Amino acid sequence: MKLKGDQQTSRAINRRLILNLLRREGAISRAEIAAITGLSPAAVTFVVAELLSENILVEGQASLGAPGRRPIPIDINYAGRLVVGFKLMVGAVDCVLTDLATTPLISRRVSLPDQSPQSTVEACATAVRQLVADWGAPQGAQLSGIGIAMPGIIINGVCRLSHRFNWTDVPIAAMLAELVHVPVWADDDTNSFALAQQLFGLGRHHRTVGALAIGVGISCAVVIDGSVHHGANGAAGKLGHSIYDPDGPLCECGRRGCLQTFFTEPVLVRRWKEAKGFSGEVTRHDMLDAAQAGDHIAIDLLREAGEGIGKFLGDFCNVIDPEVIVGGGEAVTFGDYLFEPMRGALKRSAFSAPPPITPDWADDSWARGAAALATQKLFDFESSPGEVAGIA
Ligand SMILES: [Zn+2]
Numbered sequence: 001m002k003l004k005g006d007q008q009t010s011r012a013i014n015r016r017l018i019l020n021l022l023r024r025e026g027a028i029s030r031a032e033i034a035a036i037t038g039l040s041p042a043a044v045t046f047v048v049a050e051l052l053s054e055n056i057l058v059e060g061q062a063s064l065g066a067p068g069r070r071p072i073p074i075d076i077n078y079a080g081r082l083v084v085g086f087k088l089m090v091g092a093v094d095c096v097l098t099d100l101a102t103t104p105l106i107s108r109r110v111s112l113p114d115q116s117p118q119s120t121v122e123a124c125a126t127a128v129r130q131l132v133a134d135w136g137a138p139q140g141a142q143l144s145g146i147g148i149a150m151p152g153i154i155i156n157g158v159c160r161l162s163h164r165f166n167w168t169d170v171p172i173a174a175m176l177a178e179l180v181h182v183p184v185w186a187d188d189d190t191n192s193f194a195l196a197q198q199l200f201g202l203g204r205h206h207r208t209v210g211a212l213a214i215g216v217g218i219s220c221a222v223v224i225d226g227s228v229h230h231g232a233n234g235a236a237g238k239l240g241h242s243i244y245d246p247d248g249p250l251c252e253c254g255r256r257g258c259l260q261t262f263f264t265e266p267v268l269v270r271r272w273k274e275a276k277g278f279s280g281e282v283t284r285h286d287m288l289d290a291a292q293a294g295d296h297i298a299i300d301l302l303r304e305a306g307e308g309i310g311k312f313l314g315d316f317c318n319v320i321d322p323e324v325i326v327g328g329g330e331a332v333t334f335g336d337y338l339f340e341p342m343r344g345a346l347k348r349s350a351f352s353a354p355p356p357i358t359p360d361w362a363d364d365s366w367a368r369g370a371a372a373l374a375t376q377k378l379f380d381f382e383s384s385p386g387e388v389a390g391i392a
Contacts (some may be wrong), residue, residue, distance in 0.1 A: 010373025014039060014047045019056070019379050022076050024204055027060050029071030048074055055080045056378070060365070074099065081144040081378075084131060085371030086124050087189060088123035088150035090115060090164060093123055097131040098366035101200050102373050104364050106135055108216040117170045124148070125179035138152070142160045145375030146184045148172055149192035149366060151217050153234040159235060164216070165266065185373040189213070190237060191228050192369030193328050198228070199372055199379070202326050202360050210313075210322040212239070212357070214338075215329035216365075218260040221317055240264070242312050259312060263305040265331040272298055284333045291337045302334050306341030313342065313357075321352070327359035 017037050022028070028036075033189070034044045042152040051057040058077040062070035078100040087094040096107040108131070110123050124146075132143060150172070152162030157173030159165070173184040187195070195209030197203040203211070209223040229236050240260030241253055248257025261267065265284055272290075273282040275297045291298040297314030313325065331338060339357055346354045 011047065012243055014043060015051065016379065018044070018047055019076065022057070022074065023199065023379060027073035027075035027171065029073055031071055033074065051209055073195070078103070081142055081143060082132070082135070083371045083374040084128055084146045085192075085367040085369065085374070086127070086146070086148045087362065087366035087370050088120060088148065088165070093120070093127065094364070094367045095124070095127040095131060096364055096371060097135055098368060098371040098375075099324045100378065102196055102368045102371045102375055104368060104377055106131060107364055107367060115165055117167060117172060117175060120202065121172065121176045121179060122174050128180050128182075143182055145369040145374030145377060146176065146180065148176065148184065148186040149189040149370035149373065150186070151189050151219075154187050155190075155230075155234045157184065158187065163254075165221050183374070183377075185377070187228075187373055188219070188221070188234070188237075189366055190217075190219035190221040190328075191230065192373055193365060194223050194237075194326075194369075195376055196365070196369040196372035197326050197328075197360065198223050198226065199376055202324060202358055206323040208320065208322045210316060210320060210325040210355070211237075212309075212313065212325050212327050213329040214309065214327075214331035215265055216266055218329075220313065220325075222320055223322075225318070239309075239312055239316060242315075244308055244312075259308065263308055265329065265333075268301055268334075269303055272301055275301070284330060288335070288337070291334070299337060302337040303341040305331075306338045306343075307345040310342035310345025311349050314346050314354070317346065317354060322355050324355050325357045327357055328361045332359045332361035370382070 018033055021033060021036060030044050030048055034041045048057060052059065055077055057074055060073040060075055062072050081100050083098055085096045085098060091112055093110045093112060095110060097105045099105065110127050112123055112186055113119050128146065150159065150162060151164050153160045157171065159167050159170040159172050172184040179183040190211060190213040193213055197211055198209065203209040203223060207226050211221040211223065213219050219237050220239040221237040241251065241258045243257050244259045244262055245257040249261040250256055251258035251261045269282060269284050269287055272287050287298050291302060327339065341358060343357055346357065
């Protein structure tokens, strides 16, 4: 005789199996779900009925052209629940309201009066109310969670350490949950980007992935066997703190010559600006325009950056052996001026055939990654329940 607990566990496993199948494959019929998962048709019918009643799944239209009995496709009700993603930056927060597929519905950037945790969560709480009000209240849709992405070591919703924000042991997720009364999750921003890629991006059909982000910092998040790998101390993937030149500039981490003191997006733009002797504001778009016009200082700097990062990426691949490396962060703007030299260096330093480096980036990718922290909970029942402080 089966115990009640076993039945609940197997039901939870079946739910996750079916939800993740639909996430990967898109809409399919109950019969196809049974055939692919190996579950009995009765078990599929039971779980699908339950998920339909919870408004997590929807039934589509049977295709009109099909002969005989037409199966009804089942899909995830992506529009049925909303989530909010916050990307914390120095001085500002990028905010996005998305559906369950992390498709942005509306977004905005909020500036911060200071970098204190309290000011940050208060700005985020105000933004949640504004985003939901601006979007209106679509029928049946509910805000089911919030994700916070920021650079640093984040464990169970607590920012253990962020050099950029000068925060130590800040329970950022709980602080925001206290104000907004919905579950809040937090993680490192590159880990969040990797998660979004794994759920709904290039990583969807791969099990082992590197997610390289070159923005204000440099990181390469690690996805192993479909899950973001955090490491023993939450510090996995900090590629940008590999030492490029021990006599190099002081890094935010307190050491000298880390990769990211040479090749982050703002450092590259600043180095180019100084080499050209420009004054005033110069952006990465100016630098790209110059490279496209044949400016050798810009081209050489981007080549140096691509080769420098690519060499360390080779070491990364020799340890992790990823199927693909997804490129993100603001430096993706530089395109093949950056990525071609990186591919060359990777090829030279990787032990076996190097994985493709595929950029996949938009301005809202950071905030969408944050949103993915909340949406993933639907697909992974074993994960932590998030910070729910303040919920009556
Ligand atoms: Zn460093």
